[in-house]
Amino acid sequence: MTVDEAALPHGDGPDAVGGGGPRRSVRARFEVWWSGYWYEPMPVRRLDAVARILFATIIFITLSPDHWVIDHGDVPTSWYQPVLVARILQIPAPTPTTIAFVQAAIVVACALATLRVLPRLTSAAVFAGVSTWIIWAFSYGKVDHDRLTIVVALLALALTPRKGPDVEARTGWAIRLIQVTFALAYPFSAIVKLQTAGFEWANGAVFARAIIRRDGLLGDVLIDYPALLRAGQWAFICFELFAVVLLCRNTRLRAVAIVGVLGLHAFTYATIGISFLPHTICIVAFFPLEELGDGMAQEWERLRRSARSRSSGGAATMAASPPETSSGGTRLGTD
């Protein structure tokens, strides 16, 4: 099915809704575009693969890189500065017990959700656990900006069934929402930088500051080359603005942007040791992962058949060969 086929709004073709003059026609065209963009049918197995990767990553993040969140349970409550959503929901400061409980609940919920049984319920449980975890992480005076995409991805998973009418269109909506949220992070990061610091951001010593504050393999080398770091800052902010093309469906432009995004995060990790993993991992929503699964299944089947034919060929060879003697040579089939 083509995108345009998928885009026809509710049984009416563009002609039917476009009959009311040019203004109506614009609206009809927008509706066609909107439906094609947000409800492009995508395989359920793609969302399954995305979900499994995200749940596995959340388990890893919760147990390892986010160990500092657990430490918040030991911080005096006077340091707790709940963000707005925590104040609305009246979420108290974590204790060592409650935060360990939430950590365990996230791991268990992710493990169950990976099975994709009751996908909406288990995804909703992960969503609730991860949201609480992040609220406790960010309610001590510092908010990171690498968690929005994964939270929205969990919300999309919690709202998307695996069966039912037009499930592929609903899958398309979920994957598109993850893609859009992922893509928006870059231009909005650039806009916030320009809004906060103007072009001084790119001309200043932001990378040097980040390198001094954090340990990174490449950063210690680059710190002695301020001009190179400034060039990197310009490239960084220009690319963040360019990354808006991730929103479009042109596969070539997208491929360039995806390679750029991976390069940007690899550079950031190498220089200052920040991976933005909860955000970065959501890039998997751009890949046809079901084809990877199909390819792996085919390869597995090919290897299996090859092994089987070898063993049957081997058996045939054995049957045709004269029996080996026990002295000196290899003993076959007697033990």
Added chain:
Amino acid sequence: MAVGTVRIPGRRARTVTAVTVIVLTAVGSLWGTDDLWPFAPFRMYASASRLDGRVLKAEFVGQTATGHRFTVKPGWVGLRPAEVEGQLPLTRPRRLPPGLLEDLARSWNRTHNRQIVRFELHLKGHRLKGGRPVEPLDVLVETWEGAPR
């Protein structure tokens, strides 16, 4: 089957959800504050750093009754350096809200054998010249003094 020929269940709710996420992300980024998480602005390393400025990072120093002084990394008291800095006001005098340093010192004494009678918040780092670190810096922000546990 064409998507449009059959009504997609929950289509309106899905459309509203998508539009809401996009609008809140945009509004939060352009006019929001960190308080609005998850729709807070993408502000990590968004502020400018002057080429001839300073780069500082929060760190604590503890002192025992015998006068022994030792560094206490923020992580050892459950905090990230940026969280300590985030509680400092942007305007002078840059001091923590009343009681925070004392609470941290008393928490340390409750959970460690090495008792402290003095707890200091420092901002340590480097002075930059032309974007290159040239001189180490150590700024004492504030001090707590009190009895051990």
